[in-house]
Amino acid sequence: MLTIGKYSFGVGDRFAHQAAAQLRAFQKLADDGVDVAPVWNKSNREHTFVGSRPQSVYDAAKAAVEKLGWAKPWHVDADHIQLATVEPFLPCSDFFTIDVADWIGKAAPASDIDTFVDRHSELVGSLELAGLSTPLQITGDDVRRVAEQYLLAVKEAAVIYQHIASVKGSGNLVAEVSMDETDSPQTPPELLIILAAMADEKIPLQTIAPKFTGRFNKGVDYVGDLAQFEREFNDDLAVIAHAVKQYGLPENLKLSVHSGSDKFSLYPIIRESLRRTGAGLHIKTAGTTWLEELIGLAEAGGDGLELAKEIYLYALDHVEELSAPYASVIDVDASKLLDLATVQQYSGSEFASSIRHIPANPMFNASMRQLLHVSFKVAAKTGSRYTDLLVANEEIVGKQVTENIYERHMRPLFLG
Template sequence: MTAEVGLAGRPPCLTLRKRYLVTWTGISIPGERVMAIDLNSNQGKVSGGILLVKLEVALAGGIGQLAKVEGVYSESVKYADGDWFVLVRTDDGKRLGVIGSGGQAKKFAGEGSLKVKLCPLDTANSAALREVFPWTAPVPVGRKVSFGTGDRLGVATPGHLRAFEGCDVFPVLAQQSMREMGRTGRSARDVIDDAGWGVFEAGYTGTFAADADHIKQEEEVLSCHSLGYTMFTIDASDYIKIDAVHLSDEQAVKKFEELTEAGELKSRYLGREWNFAAGGVGVDITFSPVELARCSLVYLQAVKHMAALYEALRSAVGAAGADSAKYFDFEVSVDETETDTTECDHVFVAEELKRRGVVWQSLAPKFTGQFQKGIDYIGEVAEFERQFARHALIARQLGPYKISVHSGSDKFSIFPLVGKYTGGYFHLKTAGTSWLEAVRVISVRNPALYRLMHSFALERFEQDRASYHVTTDLGKIPALETLSDEQLPGLMDEIDPRQLLHITYGSLLSTTDSGGAYLFRDQIYRTLYNYEEDYYEALRAHIGRHVETLGLSRG
């Protein structure tokens, strides 16, 4: 049996100032106050209120020394088949506390005794956690409204879950791209494991997903699948032949006729009409020879590549056809281009994927305007509304599948439109904004560290901006020496400082000195560990603002 224990009215982490007595199967440890836990009880009840405690004495019977426990995460207390589990804070980071000697407890490796041990949050124990508590493992989203919270540091999940509390949305708590992981020094396994521990810490027993974001190659897809990822966002930008957009009409048609599939494509698209209408929005689509030529030249190879990766996934899970959605979510991304996705482009990609047997849950078009990282939408909102309404209509009636909005952090001016035209049926990806909330906490709690990070970011900016399209003006950022410590957090409310600290996150997390020691990484993690409640609450408020502006209901 598995029982859940909640400590009503307690903060998520309790800093303990007393020593307690823990008793289990006849063994006891003296302390200032008595508390008993009957591990032989089939009811899984706790008497005394708190499960794990601060201990500085050797365990009885020569069992060994239990590390200092600074506090427990009360929401994480769980009971499974005679054993107790709880996430605790120690002076050396978080550990899983295990009390008991049953079959579940034996699955975890750690320091201590057969009866009581502290376990590192490592790969082996992550796998054991998912086995004992299956709700710490991701599952597919399916066709539900969903929200991706890219956690670049691996410590944000409890805060993200607070933002979603009472909200009808499926959280994608593990979401990182290969590029992000390369810059943060984390692995795909780290990302999924960290999310699972965050779920356990928060006491969340609902569902969540893991998104292998912007993956391009079959080996990446299969590797992430083997690790337990449940969503795969396919970035086919290497196969999108955007140069064809710049061909003259005559050149495009001539090049199209050279395709071996030209005859079949003409028979499928020319002379056919697609009509979509709902909610006052109507779209009527026909392909001219030139439009068909351009769509084919730009997207056909990308469609073939996405279909090949889909088949690789199907083979890996042993699933067939329409049942694939039971095993994984497949997102089609065509947003990594220079030009907007037209309605003809959308229909062409969708029809060609369907013809190849691909079942997908979401599609990410390239919209008008600029979706720069960590700031609001830049562009004509009215034109975005026109485009988005039509793409959402096509997705709803040609699928249904979700429209996915990438680089969705802080796009507050268009969020109401996303909610309106999808009927609350969409996927949104965020990532950088959670990192920036971490930077905000650092600016408040460790201003000296923030000043060092800011100065270093200025040095790295020109090099790091190469892979981003941004309009950052460093001249608009106040000189640090003109700002008091109390003014530093306000920088995270301004466009240019936000982009400065966003774009350089990889350098800030990975740069080392001549001796191999990190310049900032360890200090960043230590500050956020010391003030994690501040970080969780910042995420609750900021991601919560996203949720509310999108019009997602709260129960």
Template sequence: MKLEKYSFGIGDRFGQQGLAQLEALIKAKEEGIEIVPVWNKSNREHQIIHSSPEDTFLEANNAVLALQWEDSYYVDADHINLKTVDPFLDHANFFTLDVADYIGSEITEQELQDFLKEASAYEGELLIPGIAQPFTISGELLVKIARSYLGAVREASAIYKYIADCKGAEGFIAEVSMDEVEAAQTPVELFFILMMIKQYDIPAQTIAPKFTGRFNKGVDYVGDESLFRKEFEEDLLVIDFAV
């Protein structure tokens, strides 16, 4: 299963907006912009309003049938982990592997050395096309990044393998999420996180890093818009370079 170039996460918290959300994407398509919907809802959100993953699955299917949508669509088990994933397995084809809680978790010396074996090739100046200033990569920085994020990616691998064993590797889209934390990841950190994801054989098709500022539901972005724009654009350039 391969995610299209443009997708839009449409979190319908109360299960009442599926038709309206899909109608908006139909209007976009009429204007020549093809976007596939991803209905996303987390375990926490289900608990708050006493809904279930099946409810989101049915709402998405009902909207698709009612509006005769013929393109792809996805139902996202949003922000799941090994403790919460089971109820979503039969009702989702997109899984957001939330490993924010595992940032900074312990790693073994062997895991560290396995990472450094590949990452050390980038010591010195790392120039990302499109980013004006090169990044200085030291051995000390690589160790710091590994101790911060390698344990989280290891956990993402465990979640991915569990889902793949249940659904088959071709039966879903995988996203790795580290966005529900206080500190934003830098472009350099993102570059090496992507390397870790590759080392752990996670076929992630999308990633959710943390940006500066706050993205509260239903209100405008809170933070420095120019800094967010810079971070966002640099992250895109890093992803383009890495993949």
């Protein structure tokens, strides 16, 4: 079976120009003694917005791997796919993020729920699992409630997985199940019940992405109770380790954190938990690369800065339209967005400082960064003008991309 390494790191590349710059960060980390597998990801929604095809992600990644002589594993993720959207990803992906959020809360047939509850009496009681902060307290009513909430979603994941496996071959793919894009977080007891259902459906998932408590907004830091996240994360690791032994799930099954990027305050917690437990991790950072491109173009000045300003000013006039598809994962305060006159007067370094995620910098503007994070399709509308500028300013843009991934994400997460 194709297996993903202990540590893997998802990177997005909206315009398929930064794969080599991204890969350099993985090389730098490998030079530090930590091997992390790159996973290039791009969702069907993002392809639709920019007019690209899934094959472009594979092609860009393969070119980068060959250019830099990367001899370690790498993957291409069909990100947040469903049965209706998976087909174009099948020839060019080996990692499949199966998204079943739309089925959460829809009840499976009553007979299926009854069968599940009867089959899993071992879930009921005070469960003392190794590594838990406190025993899990699960009642029979809890098992039924969770089955009513999630069993149909798990069955849909099985349908999608079987379809992918029928085309790719079950030994030629890495399966992840994503439940993070939903309203309510899954608690550790709920995760255990869900994993029991996954095993019943014979889904050989290698990573699972639950929704954690707190806000995971795009492009900015975590908003929530750090102590609660630490308890949840550690308890989830304990639940996964138990489920692997109890239900025969793949031994390399690991937790996946769909971060929305830049959850800096969580990195020390995650790093210490991985050190203490020896667990693996998949973390998906996605869209920061597009912002680093804008930062690089701004720093380059001239036409690059002019276009960066144009994109922002267009976004400023279309805040609601651009934000709507991402309403659950951004918090843009319109009153804090820089106005047209201010931005027009900005130098390249000032514009870059406004959106480069260094919270200690007094110029950093979280609302401006989040708005631009979801405005990549504005750049796509410029056609080759945007991508031509990426090529013309490849060195300065690539430097921003590499430094962002390595210095702000990888080092704090894996090295400290």
